[in-house]
Each structure stands twice: as structure tokens, then as C-alpha cells.
Amino acid sequence: MKNPFWKTKTFTQMNQNEWESLCDGCGKCCLHKLEDEADGEVYYTDIACHYLDDNTCRCKDYSHRLQLVPECLQLRPQDVAQFNWLPKTCSYRLLAEGEELPLWHHLVSGKPELIHQLGFSVQGRTVGEKTIAEDDYQERVVHWVE
Numbered sequence: 001m002k003n004p005f006w007k008t009k010t011f012t013q014m015n016q017n018e019w020e021s022l023c024d025g026c027g028k029c030c031l032h033k034l035e036d037e038a039d040g041e042v043y044y045t046d047i048a049c050h051y052l053d054d055n056t057c058r059c060k061d062y063s064h065r066l067q068l069v070p071e072c073l074q075l076r077p078q079d080v081a082q083f084n085w086l087p088k089t090c091s092y093r094l095l096a097e098g099e100e101l102p103l104w105h106h107l108v109s110g111k112p113e114l115i116h117q118l119g120f121s122v123q124g125r126t127v128g129e130k131t132i133a134e135d136d137y138q139e140r141v142v143h144w145v146e
């Protein structure tokens with residue numbers, strides 16, 4: 001593709017399909033996070049939202065997710081200034097920070113499975129939130145997310 005839309009359009013110029021297609025399907029934003037109140041640093045755990053499918057790395061009920069999980073956040077173009085909580089590999093954060101999409105991104109490679117094959121998704125690495133007590137979340141902090 002000579003002039004792909006993510007290089008020629010701003011977030012607010014993209015249509016809904018283009019906007020949604022930016023998601024690489026890594027599933028990392030569906031992991032529970034801990035925030036250090038002192039400096040605002042965000043730490044990812046391997047504890048996944050109950051609705052995350054650990055195999056496909058997709059939401060099991062995407063269309064109803066906001067009703068089912070009050071903490072689930074809808075990414076919107078106008079909220080770009082707040083994207084710094086997203087993992088550093090997240091396509092929305094990369095583009096918001098003026099970076100390129102990685103070569104393994106499905107829009108670049110044409111291969112949706114490549115992200116999983118190369119280990120850039122959460123596939124097979126999460127534990128369900130119902131199996132972990134909240135007091136134990138700190139022990140589940142992981143560093144492979146970034």
C-alpha cells in the first residue's frame with residue numbers, strides 16, 4: 001500500500017472501520033494494571049479481564065463490553081492525550097507518539113496471526129481474574145508486556 005490511511009489521516013479523520021482496524025489484537029489492554037500513586041507509573045499484571053479469550057486475545061463480547069465491564073475503556077480519537085497508559089507496543093499509542101506500526105502488525109504484514117506467532121500478544125500467558133485474590137495482584141506484575 002503506497003499511502004496507507006494511518007500515515008495520511010489523523011485519528012479524527014479515520015472512519016470507524018479504519019480506527020478499529022488499527023488494533024493489533026494483542027490483548028494487553030485487557031490485563032489488570034496497578035498504578036504507583038507516587039509517580040503514576042503503570043504496571044501490568046498477567047491477570048486478564050474475565051471476558052478476554054486467552055487464545056484469540058479478543059474480547060468474548062466486544063459489542064456489550066462497556067455494559068458488562070464498567071472499567072472497560074473505549075478508545076476514542078479525541079482521547080489521544082490519555083493514551084500513555086496503553087502498552088508501548090499498542091498501535092494507538094505508537095501512532096499517537098509519531099511512531100511507525102511494527103512490521104508484524106496485520107495492516108503492514110497482512111498476517112493477523114503473526115503477532116501471536118512472534119509472541120507480541122498475551123496468547124497463552126494470562127490467568128483469569130476470578131482465580132486471583134486482589135491482595136495478590138502485586139505478585140502478578142509482569143514485564144513482558146512492554
Ligand code: SF4
Pocket residue numbers: 022023024025026027028029030075086087089090091092
Ligand atoms: S493494547 Fe492497543 S493494540 Fe493491543 S489490543 Fe489493546 S487497543 Fe489493541
Ligand code: SF4
Pocket residue numbers: 029030049050051052053058059060061062065066068069072073
Ligand atoms: S470487557 Fe473490555 S477489558 Fe474485558 S476483555 Fe472485553 S475489551 Fe477487554
